[in-house]
Amino acid sequence: MVIVRSLSNAVSLLSAPLSNAWQAAEPYLFVAYLATLLAIGLWVWRQEGRGARVLAAAVFVFLLGEAYRLIPHIIWAIAPRAQQPDALGTARLVCYLTTAGFFLLLELYRQQRVGRAETAKGRRIENLMFVLFGVAAAVCFVRFNEWMSGESPWFWLLLRNFLLATMGVLTICLWAKTAKNDRAFRHLPLALCLVILFYLPAVCLEPLVPEITVLMIPRTMAMIWVMVILSRSAVIRGTGYSFRTYIKRYWTLYMLLVLPIAFFAIFRYFPMSYISLAFKVDNTLVHPWTLELADNGGMQWFLQAFSNQSFRNALANTILLNLLDLVIGMPMPIIMALLLNELAFPRYKRLTQTVLYLPHFLSWVIISTIALQLFADNNGWINRLLGTTIPFLSQENPWRAMYIFLGIWKECGWNTIIYLAALTGINAELYEAAEVDGAGRWKKIWHVTLPGIRPTIIVLLIMNLGRILGSEFDRPFTLMRDMLQSKVQPISLFVYYNGIKGDQHSLSTAVGLFQSVVCVIFLVASNTLSKKFGERGIW
Amino acid sequence: MSIMKEAPLPVGRKIRDGMIKSTSTKIGDWIIAIICFILMLICIIPMIYVLANSLSSPEALVYNRVFLWPEGWNIDAYKTVLTGEKYLWSLGWTAILTVICTLLSITLTICASYPLIYTNLKGGKAISLFMIFTMYFSAGTIPGYLVLKGLNMLDTPYALILPNCISVFNVIIMRSFFFGVPDSLREAAEIDGAGPIRVLLKVYLPLSLPVIATLSLFYAVGRWNGFSDAQLYLSDKGKQYYPIQKLLYDLIQNSTNTSENLSAGDYNENGVSQTVQMATVMFATVPILLVYPWLQRYFVAGVTIGAVKG
Numbered sequence: 099m100v101i102v103r104s105l106s107n108a109v110s111l112l113s114a115p116l117s118n119a120w121q122a123a124e125p126y127l128f129v130a131y132l133a134t135l136l137a138i139g140l141w142v143w144r145q146e147g148r149g150a151r152v153l154a155a156a157v158f159v160f161l162l163g164e165a166y167r168l169i170p171h172i173i174w175a176i177a178p179r180a181q182q183p184d185a186l187g188t189a190r191l192v193c194y195l196t197t198a199g200f201f202l203l204l205e206l207y208r209q210q211r212v213g214r215a216e217t218a219k220g221r222r223i224e225n226l227m228f229v230l231f232g233v234a235a236a237v238c239f240v241r242f243n244e245w246m247s248g249e250s251p252w253f254w255l256l257l258r259n260f261l262l263a264t265m266g267v268l269t270i271c272l273w274a275k276t277a278k279n280d281r282a283f284r285h286l287p288l289a290l291c292l293v294i295l296f297y298l299p300a301v302c303l304e305p306l307v308p309e310i311t312v313l314m315i316p317r318t319m320a321m322i323w324v325m326v327i328l329s330r331s332a333v334i335r336g337t338g339y340s341f342r343t344y345i346k347r348y349w350t351l352y353m354l355l356v357l358p359i360a361f362f363a364i365f366r367y368f369p370m371s372y373i374s375l376a377f378k379v380d381n382t383l384v385h386p387w388t389l390e391l392a393d394n395g396g397m398q399w400f401l402q403a404f405s406n407q408s409f410r411n412a413l414a415n416t417i418l419l420n421l422l423d424l425v426i427g428m429p430m431p432i433i434m435a436l437l438l439n440e441l442a443f444p445r446y447k448r449l450t451q452t453v454l455y456l457p458h459f460l461s462w463v464i465i466s467t468i469a470l471q472l473f474a475d476n477n478g479w480i481n482r483l484l485g486t487t488i489p490f491l492s493q494e495n496p497w498r499a500m501y502i503f504l505g506i507w508k509e510c511g512w513n514t515i516i517y518l519a520a521l522t523g524i525n526a527e528l529y530e531a532a533e534v535d536g537a538g539r540w541k542k543i544w545h546v547t548l549p550g551i552r553p554t555i556i557v558l559l560i561m562n563l564g565r566i567l568g569s570e571f572d573r574p575f576t577l578m579r580d581m582l583q584s585k586v587q588p589i590s591l592f593v594y595y596n597g598i599k600g601d602q603h604s605l606s607t608a609v610g611l612f613q614s615v616v617c618v619i620f621l622v623a624s625n626t627l628s629k630k631f632g633e634r635g636i637w
Numbered sequence: 638m639s640i641m642k643e644a645p646l647p648v649g650r651k652i653r654d655g656m657i658k659s660t661s662t663k664i665g666d667w668i669i670a671i672i673c674f675i676l677m678l679i680c681i682i683p684m685i686y687v688l689a690n691s692l693s694s695p696e697a698l699v700y701n702r703v704f705l706w707p708e709g710w711n712i713d714a715y716k717t718v719l720t721g722e723k724y725l726w727s728l729g730w731t732a733i734l735t736v737i738c739t740l741l742s743i744t745l746t747i748c749a750s751y752p753l754i755y756t757n758l759k760g761g762k763a764i765s766l767f768m769i770f771t772m773y774f775s776a777g778t779i780p781g782y783l784v785l786k787g788l789n790m791l792d793t794p795y796a797l798i799l800p801n802c803i804s805v806f807n808v809i810i811m812r813s814f815f816f817g818v819p820d821s822l823r824e825a826a827e828i829d830g831a832g833p834i835r836v837l838l839k840v841y842l843p844l845s846l847p848v849i850a851t852l853s854l855f856y857a858v859g860r861w862n863g864f865s866d867a868q869l870y871l872s873d874k875g876k877q878y879y880p881i882q883k884l885l886y887d888l889i890q891n892s893t894n895t896s897e898n899l900s901a902g903d904y905n906e907n908g909v910s911q912t913v914q915m916a917t918v919m920f921a922t923v924p925i926l927l928v929y930p931w932l933q934r935y936f937v938a939g940v941t942i943g944a945v946k947g
Binding site: 348350354357364366367369373434440442443447450451453454463466477478479515539576590593594603606607609611614 | 665686687752758767778865914918926929
């Protein structure tokens, strides 16, 4: 040890001028110096004997210990506004720790090559390595937090989370190892999957909920415990594979799911946490979880909505328009499908189908553009052809009728697809039998075709009932005229004008929540009912 | 094989195809054909109206003389659109956006649906429940808006790309299609040493090209026709990212507002005559109308699976 120390001192002394040259802003020289050290270290490493390895290790530790000087510069290069890294000592500590860890990794690799990795010594080395890496990551984590506090949150949060994730990986590996008395790196893919799966949403959401990482840490630990318990059972239930084989075989599938799950977590589930805004005071600067309850025990916004004439109108309009859609719009595609089914000329039928699908591919903006012209009050072509002056789109009831009519025009043809598909499933022998019994066209439709597509009709009816309080945005918005807005707008427009244009976020969140909850209730209720009457539901 | 080929068609099919028919049904067939023709006319007349208007002179439109046949033939409106930087940029941007969104969406949809066909995948059921739940319960407009606001995505293209990039409905369609691929193919590939990813790339994707094409069309149409997200998430600050539908909407709002205030002769006050609007409508519809008939025979599988298993 004395020799090692004196040697390293000697190297340190020799390198001092070069090291100072770096501080005099001579980066190339410094890099060359590091490269030389690396070459020496590698050369020593390749020599036989225990002493050579220790010496090489010392050189490497020294090498990376020197490299700490680079760290502040790297940080400044990436984040110019970062606070002055006062603690170069920390950087040096981290570098020493990491280097020692890498050395142990190399040693471990060598042990494995000579087939002694499974011995107690090999395991000791591995444990030590994990501890070193873990401490280094922890130190980095703490220090970076301080350094980066002047930087834009995105950047340093990302960095911090990366470090946290590294720590997570290491912890999982370590746990998997101690739990199974197994080589830790075998579980690296699993650990990576879990950490990415877990941290990706957290990282993305951190600007919104700064506490999320703090919240995440205990959960990570809980997850690790689950992993430990899992890894103890020899065979995964229901798969017949051992834990190791299972992970080896399927980890790619979990990786495929990472991005979709992140999508649903961020854009579908995370907004649900904002639902609590419906019960809180109106403030969007911080996450609603941290806000206090609104008046009347949090129900203020609901009370306000229901005492608001404009909302009550919107509610009534939504129900009215959807009911009309259900009653008039629902049978239309069925009739059209029956018509198409009876059409005897195959080529003509295909052409008809193509043309009837056309309106589905037009957007509401375009449909409203055309409709506003064709149905204009005074000079529109429809009025002219009919010789009337019906105010199609500028009075309440005609507007509602037009809303329904245009909806049917757009989607009727498209909705026949599903009925036509159901029609092909009807057994042809039934028609034959009906024919033999002397049934005409109408009787066949009534007694064979309609019962044949009844399950499909029921399913669609349930789904439409589930949407009874739901409302589209494009359709009413594009058709709306300013003078009619207060009279015929449905809930979606009420939410848009009050929430996004009018900044009454709590009120409109409350309205949206009411809408969603009613939709779910209707869906469940209609499904239960249809099951009770012996039909197949949607789940 | 020959026996299978010569297997007779079901008799009922023959009857319905018109091989055995009485006179009265023949008349009925013609009546149905005529009704269908009228329905077709109803669907197609508005498009002809737009086409005729876009090809007419602005003066003819002011006095509303054009119905189904252009008056004062010219293609100035198309020239205006193709030379006007605003329209061309918006069209090009919408096209780029559509391509990006479609690629992203279809990739993510495959990623989301493929693992779910492994019935012994731990957590698979929970993950599909996780996805399907969002179909029935959503947080609503405002929470979604606030999240995007917090993520600094308002007035950026991300607001148009990310929030709706996976449709659960399409994931279900895709998964059902994958389920339809025989398991024996997968097992054979696995015996040959292929991992899940390789099985996906070499077995499943080539077999499911029709459904991929259909879902791509659905996603592309959704993006091309998408209006509400631009209206909700883009303000004037994000004006350069307006997709074509939003541009068109603003165009028409402006011109109706001005035409309500001004007399008919000042049609050009806003710099946008009605013919140009109509030409823009043509540009906004024609790409889709050119594509969808070719994929029509695949719709059926897509739509039915989605609705029945939803």
